[in-house]
Amino acid sequence: MPEGHTLHRLAKLHHKQFAGGVVRVSSPQGRFADGAALVDGRVLVKAEAVGKHLLHHYDSGLVVHVHLGLYGKFTESPVPMADPVGEVRMRLIGAGRNGEAHGTDLRGPTACEILVEPEVAALEHRLGPDPLRRDADPDRAWRRIHRSQRPIGALLMDQKVLAGVGNVYRAEVLFRHNISPYRPGAQLTREEWQALWFDLVDLMKVGVRRGVMVVVRREHDHGAPSYAADRPRTYVYRRAGDPCRLCRTPVLHSVMEGRNLFWCPTCQQT
Structure with a gap:
């Protein structure tokens, strides 16, 4: 299972690639279709990590929560992206503040779900301090x-x-x-x-x-x-x-x- 540094590294990458711009979100596999529809076309405000959890915050107040588990993995791809290969739970395509388009596919996560802010707060409350976060105690x-x-x-x-x-x-x-x-x-x-x-x-x-x-x-x-x-x-x-x-x-x-x-x-x- 990826350790915390992997999630923080992903959060930094996704924040750089997508934050500040409109993101197209889909679920080629279909298992996250309803959640993807809720954030598709919204602006990604920030990406962050808490322990082994990745959080994508959108301007609507909704948050996509990803836990990679044992088999989850993001694959970065150039845009335009090729047709999905395999069981792609979530696909993101967008351009951040620098205007350069990027795409990424998520496969095999333990969790990929929509949370609202109180649920994010409850998740963070359940976790111990994260050595990689400045607010850790x-x-x-x-x-x-x-x-x-x-x-x-x-x-x-x-x-x-x-x-x-x-x-x-x-x-x-x-x-x-x-x-x-x-x-x-x-x-x-x-x-x-x-x-x-x-x-x-x-x-x-x-x-x-x-x-x-x-x-x-x-x-x-x-x-x-x-x-x-x-x-x-x-x-x-x-x-x-x-x-x-x-x-x-x-x-x-x-x-x-x-x-x-x-x-x-x-x-x-x-």
């Missing part, structure tokens, strides 16, 4: 973390606690701060939480800027290749059984609350 997450006996590895993935963090950032930020994913949240110090938060802010900003998750410090970015040819190196994510880049202990793997977990038992002692 890390103390909101801290208040839940330091009262919880759940492991910090689970809390970081709970979108009600912290919005936008996924499996890669969870594994890597805990390694970078020598914290076991199994340590109960209540045993985390405030100083440790603040260090985790500010590191997530920095790492995720790099993700927005570069489009990939860069998590290994420059002095450690050598040796064994990444788990995939098109991804930067990681410390522990998807490296089960491989030697830790720092101490050479084999990286461990388990499943925590239904999600794959990777960590070094030497560098991340409870």
